Amino acid sequence: MAINSFISILEFHNSIPPNLELQRTRVSYASDAPMHTGNILYSGAYTEMGVDNSLCFDEFLKNFRVNVISLEEDEMEFDMIGIDASIANAFRRILIVELPTMVIEKVLIANNTSVVQDEVLSHRLGLFPFNVDPRLFEYMSKTDTPNEKNTIFFKLNAQCGRKGNCLTVKYNELKWLPNGSELEMGIELEAHAVKGLGKSHAKWSPVCTTWYRMPAEVMLLQEVKDEKAEELVKKFLVNVFDIEDIDKGRKREAVARLRLCTLCRECIRGDNKEKCVALRHVKDHFIFKIESARALPPEVLFTKVIKILEEKCERVITELT
Incomplete structure (x- = not known):
């Protein structure tokens, strides 16, 4: 009996109590504010x-996984499970400002009436997204001369004639919708698209948003x-909860569509609601969405992000050793 008790004490000693494990892995929500939002990173906590923290x-390799939820031509949604919020945010930041695209940088206007x-x-013109693979081009420095390796040349020559003859300049002519005028109007220009990064200007960002x-x-x-x-189900527009039929015509509430939950906290507001429902966030699980600006498919963008982050980590390790 004494040996069994001693073994039980050792097992308890080498594990985190359930209440602390909940604080470590979940963000809990009360009706007024979230709780335990921070991550415990100290190894000796x-x-x-x-327990070694x-x-x-x-252990990271065993727990980390990526589940692709949807993949379309310009959008991608996937779950990243088993990583810290700082890593997820690093992916987002690199997507926005450190992936190159081809965007118009110089516009040489010969005539614009x-x-x-x-x-x-x-x-x-500078905000127009081009469906061009930037990997086929080189960066152009201030001393370089524009050529086919670092620049895409466009020309636009649109004339609408005299008053009453308005012209709509469409996307295949560098999209622009002019208003009518009594004067004879026209545009003649040359535009140079070059390779750049979103951290130089937002127009080079390869994503609409991520x-x-x-x-x-x-x-x-x-x-x-x-x-x-039934009363609780009707309160929500996003249909997180559903009704299940049980015996003798009775009904009960069930959680049906978790991904639709927007954390409005209506389910825990009101009298004794917090005793019925617990609302939490999983700290190491992230639903990630990429909306490409069409320069590259979203899955290619994310692959390039991983390579850039890997290069950053290698540079840090090299400088520290």
Whole structure:
């Protein structure tokens, strides 16, 4: 009996108590504010319990995984599980500002008698996304001469004639929609698209937007039945909860569509709601979405992001050794 008790004490000593494990891995939500939002990174945080909290690469490889939820021509949504928020944010930042694209940088206007000023026209041309693989081109420095290796040349010559004959300049002519005028109007210009990074100017960003969020974890702490269940389901527009039929015509509430949860916290507001529902976030699980600006497919963009982050880590390791 004494030996069994001693073994039980050792097993408890080498594990984290459930309440601390919940704080370590989850962000809990009360009706007024979230709790335990930070990550515990100190390796000796649980030393007294016999638990090593240091980062183990083998453990990371075992737990980390990526699940692709949807993949379209310009959008990609996937789950990254088993990483810290800082790494997820590094992916997002690299996607926005450190992947090159081809964008118009110089506009040489020979003639512009339209109602659109030269600087406005140049700005609009600079924001036009081109479906061009930037890996086929070189960066152009200030001393380089534009050539086919570092520049894409465009020319636009649009004439709408005299008053009453308005012309719509479409995307295949460098998209622009002019207004009519009584004067004879026209545009003749040459545009140079060069390779650049989003950290120099937002127009070079390869994504329309990219974001991530932690998925919600909704736990029913007790059964909600009949009228109370129907009342709770009707409160939500995103249909996170659903109704299940149980015996003798009775009904109860069930969590049906977790990915739709927006953390509005309506399910834990009100009298005794927090006793029925626990609302949490998983700290190492991220729903990541990439919306490409069409220069490259989103899956290619994310592959390049991983390579850039790997190069950054290698540079840091080299400088420290």
